[in-house]
Amino acid sequence: MIMRSLFAVAFTASIAFTVNVAHSAKGDAKAGEARYAQTCVNCHGPGGQGMASFPKLAGQSADYIIGRLNQYRAGETIGPNSALMIPMATGLSDEEILNLAAYISTVSQ
Numbered sequence: 001m002i003m004r005s006l007f008a009v010a011f012t013a014s015i016a017f018t019v020n021v022a023h024s025a026k027g028d029a030k031a032g033e034a035r036y037a038q039t040c041v042n043c044h045g046p047g048g049q050g051m052a053s054f055p056k057l058a059g060q061s062a063d064y065i066i067g068r069l070n071q072y073r074a075g076e077t078i079g080p081n082s083a084l085m086i087p088m089a090t091g092l093s094d095e096e097i098l099n100l101a102a103y104i105s106t107v108s109q
Contacts (some may be wrong), residue, residue, distance in 0.1 A: 026097070027062075032103030035096055048107045053083065058107040073097070075089035089108065 036048075043054040050056030057065070071078055072089035092100070 027098030027100070027102035029099070029102040031105055032096075032099035032101070035100055036103055040100070044085070048104055057104050060104060062101040062105040065104050066097055069097045069100065 010089050036044075040048075040057075043051060045051040045054070048057035050058075066070075068078065069089050069092060072082065072085040073092060075086055075090075076082070078085075089097075
């Protein structure tokens with residue numbers, strides 16, 4: 001019984017560690033800035049300040065950006081701009097998402 005409990009705790013901890021490492025992986029902020037300028041700036045504005053109905057990204061954490069872009073890339077409808085974001089995110093690689101998150105998370109509010 002004790003061994004089973006210890007195994008369950010160790011297994012849960014290893015999964016939590018793996019998820020944490022995956023989300024805390026660092027992207028290349030410089031590459032993210034270039035990609036942002038190429039694609040995102042048209043709607044989210046310079047420095048991620050948002051424009052019209054497009055939300056402000058400045059001040060968001062890397063985890064938030066990674067999560068949202070992955071949701072859009074998976075085709076999930078999240079809000080009113082999903083129809084625009086899904087095609088934009090569909091073409092992003094894991095590396096590009098990490099890079100964008102690294103850049104956006106460094107942009108101040």
